[in-house]
Each structure stands twice: as structure tokens, then as C-alpha cells.
Amino acid sequence: MVMYIAKKVITLIITYFIAICIVFILPRLIPANPLATRLQQIITYYIYKPELVPIVWRELLNIFQFDKPLHVQFINFLRRAFVGDFGISVDMYPMKVMDVIAMSLPWTLALVVPAALASWFTGNIIGAYAGYKRSGALENIIVGYSFIVSRIPYFWLAMLLLYAFAFSLRIFPVGGIYSSGLKPSFTLDFIVDYLWHYTLPFLSIYLVEVAGWMGSMRMLISGELGTDYILYSESVGVKDSTLFKYAYRNSLLPQVTGLALRLGFATTGVFIVETVFNYPGLGYFLARAIGALDYPLIQGIFLIVIATVFLANFLVDFIYALVDPRIRIGGRG
Numbered sequence: 001m002v003m004y005i006a007k008k009v010i011t012l013i014i015t016y017f018i019a020i021c022i023v024f025i026l027p028r029l030i031p032a033n034p035l036a037t038r039l040q041q042i043i044t045y046y047i048y049k050p051e052l053v054p055i056v057w058r059e060l061l062n063i064f065q066f067d068k069p070l071h072v073q074f075i076n077f078l079r080r081a082f083v084g085d086f087g088i089s090v091d092m093y094p095m096k097v098m099d100v101i102a103m104s105l106p107w108t109l110a111l112v113v114p115a116a117l118a119s120w121f122t123g124n125i126i127g128a129y130a131g132y133k134r135s136g137a138l139e140n141i142i143v144g145y146s147f148i149v150s151r152i153p154y155f156w157l158a159m160l161l162l163y164a165f166a167f168s169l170r171i172f173p174v175g176g177i178y179s180s181g182l183k184p185s186f187t188l189d190f191i192v193d194y195l196w197h198y199t200l201p202f203l204s205i206y207l208v209e210v211a212g213w214m215g216s217m218r219m220l221i222s223g224e225l226g227t228d229y230i231l232y233s234e235s236v237g238v239k240d241s242t243l244f245k246y247a248y249r250n251s252l253l254p255q256v257t258g259l260a261l262r263l264g265f266a267t268t269g270v271f272i273v274e275t276v277f278n279y280p281g282l283g284y285f286l287a288r289a290i291g292a293l294d295y296p297l298i299q300g301i302f303l304i305v306i307a308t309v310f311l312a313n314f315l316v317d318f319i320y321a322l323v324d325p326r327i328r329i330g331g332r333g
Helices: 002-028 034-045 050-064 068-083 097-133 136-148 154-168 189-223 228-235 239-271 271-276 282-292 297-323
Strands: none
Touching: 002 068, 002 097, 002 297, 034 050, 034 282, 050 189, 068 297, 097 239, 097 271, 097 282, 097 297, 136 189, 154 189, 154 271, 189 239, 189 271, 228 239, 239 271, 239 297, 271 282, 282 297
8 A cells, every 4th residue: 555655646747747747848839038028018008108118127137037048947837836936926926827827727726626526426416317227319319419519619609609608698797707897705695696697608518518517427227228137137126116226226336437537637628618718817818828928827727737637646546446446556465
């Protein structure tokens, strides 16, 4: 057990180091200078005396140190990345990158986690029922829905919902998380307004995810019904409800693993959805950072997401071992 965990941790550290290298290099392949863009914004809105421009430029270089040799920048970045310090945001100066992430991550989690969990529960139940009953009409509807909708990207469905229910029917707002004039609070007015803004982004994820869970559970249940223990139980007269519980429980194991992985990867999938709805989560600020060539913020958001995915993968083995007593960590039977 200890050796297994040690090997996993070492593998994660090596993989995370490789990810850090890639995240550091990729933004710098863009043929542009982020500080030049920021300086132009400062000149446009704040500087009225041309003689101040060189002073501001030197101050920006002193703060962000983009004029240092690349290997020096990398060593400094590497030293800070392992302790969660990603520096100061260029676009949102003087805010630290971790402050931007701390401000936006709860909104992303509030969108991703409920959609992922709700789709998992409802998708598994509906898919299991359809696979077990094998009723023609219901099964055909579920097969068609899961086959088509599960292949639709989140952002494409988001744009369809936005056009239909915000622009055309005007039932829901175009974007944002709450109406202007309101302040976040636990009052009924704010909660209702937040849910009104929240509905379309939530459905953009939920409708796609539930289609995938329904289809996979239906196939798992169908396969489980052909196993020897189910066929034997049927032959000796075991009740339908009991057979369904057995088949559902065993079919659920791969879905539990899938849920852990989806929770890790889901943050990346909703990034463009957040941009479509102007929803101030990680994806919204990542799009803003890319537009402003904000190296520190791009690096920080990507590394947080990568760490989340790695953690999800790390936990999958242990979750699977807990729900399936046949599995023994380390390959011991």
C-alpha cells in the first residue's frame, strides 16, 4: 500500500513538472510582447506626459521581469509554481494570479459540480431503467438522444440555448451571474436572480452530460443482463426488483470511475461556455488573459486545472477499490 502510494506520488510529481514546462513555453511562443500591450493601455487611459512612458516601461519590467533570460524566468516560475505563487496578473495588475483564481474558481465549481452530479444521477437511473426494461419506445428515444446530444460540444449547445431562450424568446438573460444593482447575498431576491442567470449555463452542461451517462449505463446494464449470475437468478425465480438492484450495482462501478474523471476534466469543458454567457469563472478569465497575453494568469489557470485533473486520476484507483471489494491495491488478490 505504501509503495503503491509512493509510486503514484512520484509519477504525479514528474508529470506535473512536465506540465509546468509545457505551460511555461506555450504562451511564450506567441509572437507578441504582453508588457507592450499593457503599456499601450496605460498610455491610452492614464499617461498624459510622454516623458513618463520610459519610467512606466522600466517599472513594468522590474515587476514582471520579462526582460530576464528565459532560463532565469523559468527557474523563478518553477520555484514559485510548486508553492502556488504564480505572480501578478498583467491584465488585472496589481491583483495576484492566485487572487484572480480564488475569485473565479468558486463560480466555476458552482456551475460544474451540480451539473456533473445531477447528470450522473439522473442519467444512470434513466439509462439503467431503459436497459433493463428494453421497452421499444423509451429505449429508442434514449438511444437517439444519447447518440446525438452526447456528441455536441458544450459551447455549441450553449450558443443554441442562448439564441433560442435569451435573444429570441427573451425568457432568460443574455449573460452574467446576477443583475446589475444586486449584491451577492443569501436573500431570496438574489438567489432567484442568480438561478435565473444560472439556468442556461447549467443546461448547456447538464443536457450533454446526461446524454452520455444514459447511453453508457444502458449499454452496461444490457451487458450485465447476459451474465451467468443474472440468468441463473432469473431461472430460479428471483424478483425483478432484486435482479435490477444486482445489475445496477455492478454496472455502476465503471460509472463511479467515470464520475471522478469527469469532475476533473469538466472544468476545462466549461471554459468556452463561461465565455459565451459572460460567466465570471476560470474560463472567462482565461479568455481574457489570452486576449491580453497575460502569461502569469494563463499559466496559473492552466496549472490549477491540470492539478485538478491529476488529483482526480489519483483518486480514481482508491474510489474504485472502495466500491469494488474484489479489487486489491497493488495487485494483491
